[in-house]
Amino acid sequence: MTAALFVFYLLAFVTVAAAVMVIAARNPVHAVLFLILAFFNSAGLLILVGAELVGMLLIVVYVGAVAVLFLFVVMMLDINFVQLREGFLQYLPVGALVGLVLLVELIMVLGTRVVPTTAAAMPRAAPEGVTNAEALGRLLYTDYFYLFQAAGVVLLVAIVGAITLTLRHRPDARRQDIAAQVRRRPQDTLEVRKVRPRSGI
């Protein structure tokens, strides 16, 4: 128990520290890297409570796709971040006030619930005897099979739509024609000549 507690505090501390650094870092690329660190540590926290599938999904989706996308955007857009950050301190009181109000509201909402203190009373991450992924998979592929398939069709339509709206066949673009490449024979294009010394062709 103490080991788990120690790991929890370590992960939680790094998560919060990395989150602070995301807004404090001067260099936007550093900020995104700290964001990735925060994601990794949150995934660790999720695995700690037994929700290993959600933890892995967090890494795959947020680190693998979202954070990388952020990095690309940061690198591609020519934004003067120093200018954007001007007046950061000026807005700090207002920001702190908004944060405080939000915190009080959250405490008021969550405070009405009874937080279980023993491990036995905690909601379990998965039914007895099956893993997390299995439990979610059973639901997704049985009860919610129809919705799962429908989501797949929506994504398919999104791909078709994106291709329809953006793909252009430019007549001047040089495209690879594999059949033409395979058809090409040496005797059509190569000519072997004898070159005498000290004279051109």
Added chain:
Amino acid sequence: MTGLVVGPAVPEAFLFLVATLLLGVGAFLPERRAAEVMTPVAVIVLLVTAMLVMAVGPGRAFAFGGHFVHDGFAAFLKVVALVVAAGAVLVAPGWFADERTARFEYPILALFSALGMLMMVSANSLLALYMAVELHSLPLYVMAAIKRDSLRASEAGLKYFVLGALASGLLLYGASLVYGFTGTLMFDELARAHAGAGAAPLPLGALVGLIFLVAGFAFKLAAVPFHMWTPDVYEGAPTPVVAFVAAAPKLAAVGLALRVLHEPFGAFADEWRQVIVLVALGSMILGAFAAIGQTNLKRLMAYSTIGHVGYAFVGLAAGTATGVQGVLVYMAIYAVMTLGTFACILMMRRQGRYVEAIDDLAGLSRTDPLMALALALLMFSLAGIPPLAGFFAKLYVFLAAVEAGLVWLAVVGVLTSVVGAFYYLRIVKLMYFDEPAEAFDRLRRPELQLVAAASAAFVALFLLWPTPLLSAAEAAARVLVGS
């Protein structure tokens, strides 16, 4: 409900499999050829799906663990929506070929949108509702922006996408509130939890969620106060796309709204009626007055849509079986009229360019008497002039409203119809009594003539043989509201 039951969803499964198959076929065919072949294939697929829907049978059946329901109500709307969608796909290729934007993806996107419409009508849980709405509207955004070299079409597509995403957000927020406060996603469980006298009242949060759901539906249906996107999208998007957007998706959205309001929340008609009445009033009044000053025919049709959705909502406000029947008849007739009108607009080409101003129709009766006759019949019907179909559509919703004690709402409806008749009749006057403008190009497009003639014949001859539509709508309504 154990095991995977697919039976009642066979038409949807068929449509999905064929659409993905066609996607693969289209990718490997030469570009020009694929665009030509795909349209007739898509039309046939839509009609075959309609036949499959009829083959499933009218009994109430669930699939996929209760998220999907098939019943007589769903079957009626599915068949009408599929036939109308097939008509809208059929009229498209000529315009795209002329504007050099023919692409094989267009009919396939229409197929996916139709799949979404079928799923909307059959949705039996809050999540199924949301997924279906997304699936039906995502292809529509792409279709609206498919002419990507045109600034206005791109603007229309973007506007439609952003506002549609907002509507989806409202819908999802409403669904999450209802789920959070009632603890269930399924429509039948929602209905059971609050059925009978002395049952638990609807929690306030769930009521707020219900209002959000209605707002989302109003957005998809272009009803006031969520109508702002409609005129711009109708004017900017390619005409065949507007023909598609204006007809079949409205049927599906109305079907979804009817099911949600009558099945899970049927016991709370008094709560949602106020919202529906407000939306109906706003739509009817805005549709009638804002259309008067329009000079662009497509923009005029946008305001016409807003008005007609308002009339359909009058029937919905009644909250009775006759009200549901009236709405179903209204939307079916509306879809046919709109499709026919857009087929006529697609014939308006002069010297190789498509025109869409109302004045371009001047003196059409002398240059093309048959097209003038078809358009005049459709306009009279949209205005609700007696022997035509549009009159009966209005008659049924207003009757239902009167029966439900909403006499004043019906009176407002009749008054706004009179105002609305002004701009429909102005088009007829232009065609028959004004000096002829230059004649339109002679298009050799039998499919346009077929759709225009068929819908004109439908509105003109509905009086002689109304029973099939009326009795089918009545049976469908009885499924939803009970006897």
